[in-house]
Amino acid sequence: MAEAAVPDEVLLRALIPQVIAVVVRRGADFAAAEDAVQEALVEALRKWPEQPPRDPKAWLVTVAWRKFLDAVRAEDSRRQRELRVRAEPAPGPAGSDDDTLQLYFLCAHPSLSASSAVALTLRAVGGLTTRQIAAAYLVGEATMAQRISRAKRLLAGRRFDSPGDVGTVLRVLYLVFNEGYSGDVDLAAEAIRLTRRLAAGIDHPEVSGLLALMLLHAARRAARTGPRGALIPLTEQDRGRWDTGLIAEGVEVLQRALARDRLGEYQAQAAIAALHADARTAGETDWPQIVEWYDELVRLTGSPVARLNRAVAVGEADGPRAGLAALAVLDPALPRHTAALPRHTAAVAYLTERDGDPAAAARLYAAAARAASNVQERDHLTLQAARLNAELRG
Incomplete structure (x- = not known):
C-alpha cells in the first residue's frame, strides 16, 4: 500500500534495526552496516515520496547493501576485503x-x-x-x-x-x-x-519480568511529581492517577513469567511493584509479603540497595525500631557503595521520625539532602527537614 511506504519517522525507526541486522548477517561489520543504512535512509527520504516501494524493508536492504559494496570497493584494501564479501544476494526475503x-x-x-x-x-x-x-x-x-x-x-x-x-x-x-x-x-x-x-x-522469563517492572513503574508516573516537579513519595501519591491499564498488563505479564518457575531479579522487583499497585491505599500495602520478595531479591543479587529497601520494608511490616535495627546491620557494607549512603541516611531519618524523635530525624534529613546527587531527591529531603524543624519551633 502506498500509505505504508511513506517515509515517516515511525516506519523508518521500525525498519532501521531490521535492515542493519540483515546487512551485518550478509557480511558487513557493524560500523559499515550502520553507515550504509544511514545512506540508504537519506536516499529513501529523497525517492519514496514520489516512488514509494511495494516492500520498504526489501528496498532499504537492497540499497544499503549496494552502498556497503560501493564503500568496500573504494577502500585501498579492496581486493583483500572483497574476498570476505559475498556477491549481492538474489532477490528474496529481507531477513x-x-x-x-x-x-x-x-x-x-x-x-x-x-x-x-x-x-x-x-x-x-x-x-x-x-x-x-x-x-x-x-x-x-x-x-x-x-x-x-x-x-x-x-x-x-x-x-x-x-x-x-x-x-x-x-x-x-x-x-x-x-x-x-x-x-x-x-x-x-x-x-x-x-x-x-x-x-x-x-522466550525468556526475565525479559517478561523486566517488561512487567517497566509497565508497573510507568503506571505511577503521572502521580510521581507535583505541578512544579517536586518529588511525591509513593505513600503520598494520588492513586487515582495511576494508570490501571498499564497495571493490569504488567500484572498479567508478570504472572505468566512467574508461572515458568525460573525466578530472576526483574521478576522479583516486578512482584514488589505489583504489591504496591494492588494496595488501594498506602495503609493497605502488604508489607510482610513485600519483605519476603525482598528476601528473594537479596538472595538473587546481594545488592546493597536491595538490602536497604528490605530494611525499610521491615520497618513498615514490624515497626520502625525493627527497621532501624535492620538498617544498622547494613552500615559496615555501605562505604563500599557510596551511592547508597544518602538513601541509607534518608531511610534512617524516615524511621526515626516514625519512632517519635523529630529532632534527630530533621538532622538526618538535612544530612541526606547534602549528600544527595539527584536534585529532586535533595529538594524533597530538604523540605522534610524544614517541615520537622517548623513543627519543633511551633
Whole structure:
C-alpha cells in the first residue's frame, strides 16, 4: 500500500534495526552496516515520496547493501576485503526477526561501557537520531556522535557468531528506562517499546519480568511529581492517577513469567511493584509479603540497595525500631557503595521520625539532602527537614 511506504519517522525507526541486522548477517561489520543504512535512509527520504516501494524493508536492504559494496570497493584494501564479501544476494526475503534480536546483543556487547551500549542501542535498535539521543542525555550532539563512533569502532569486525548475554541486554534497557524523559524523546516509553520487541523475539522469563517492572513503574508516573516537579513519595501519591491499564498488563505479564518457575531479579522487583499497585491505599500495602520478595531479591543479587529497601520494608511490616535495627546491620557494607549512603541516611531519618524523635530525624534529613546527587531527591529531603524543624519551633 502506498500509505505504508511513506517515509515517516515511525516506519523508518521500525525498519532501521531490521535492515542493519540483515546487512551485518550478509557480511558487513557493524560500523559499515550502520553507515550504509544511514545512506540508504537519506536516499529513501529523497525517492519514496514520489516512488514509494511495494516492500520498504526489501528496498532499504537492497540499497544499503549496494552502498556497503560501493564503500568496500573504494577502500585501498579492496581486493583483500572483497574476498570476505559475498556477491549481492538474489532477490528474496529481507531477513527475519532473529536478525534484529541479534542486534540487541551486539549493541550490548561486554566490550562497551554502559553509556556507549545505551547510546548504540538507541541509535541502531531504537532508530533515534544522534541529535535526539544527545538531547535526551543533555549533552552536545558532537559529544554523543563521538561516543557512538567509539562504540562502533570497538565493535568493528565482530560478527553474530556466538550467543548473546540476555542479562546484559536487560541491564542496558533498564538503564534507558530509568533515564525517564528529557529533550523530545521519552526514554521510558522508548525502553518499553524496545523491551516489548525483545519479548516478542525471545522466550525468556526475565525479559517478561523486566517488561512487567517497566509497565508497573510507568503506571505511577503521572502521580510521581507535583505541578512544579517536586518529588511525591509513593505513600503520598494520588492513586487515582495511576494508570490501571498499564497495571493490569504488567500484572498479567508478570504472572505468566512467574508461572515458568525460573525466578530472576526483574521478576522479583516486578512482584514488589505489583504489591504496591494492588494496595488501594498506602495503609493497605502488604508489607510482610513485600519483605519476603525482598528476601528473594537479596538472595538473587546481594545488592546493597536491595538490602536497604528490605530494611525499610521491615520497618513498615514490624515497626520502625525493627527497621532501624535492620538498617544498622547494613552500615559496615555501605562505604563500599557510596551511592547508597544518602538513601541509607534518608531511610534512617524516615524511621526515626516514625519512632517519635523529630529532632534527630530533621538532622538526618538535612544530612541526606547534602549528600544527595539527584536534585529532586535533595529538594524533597530538604523540605522534610524544614517541615520537622517548623513543627519543633511551633
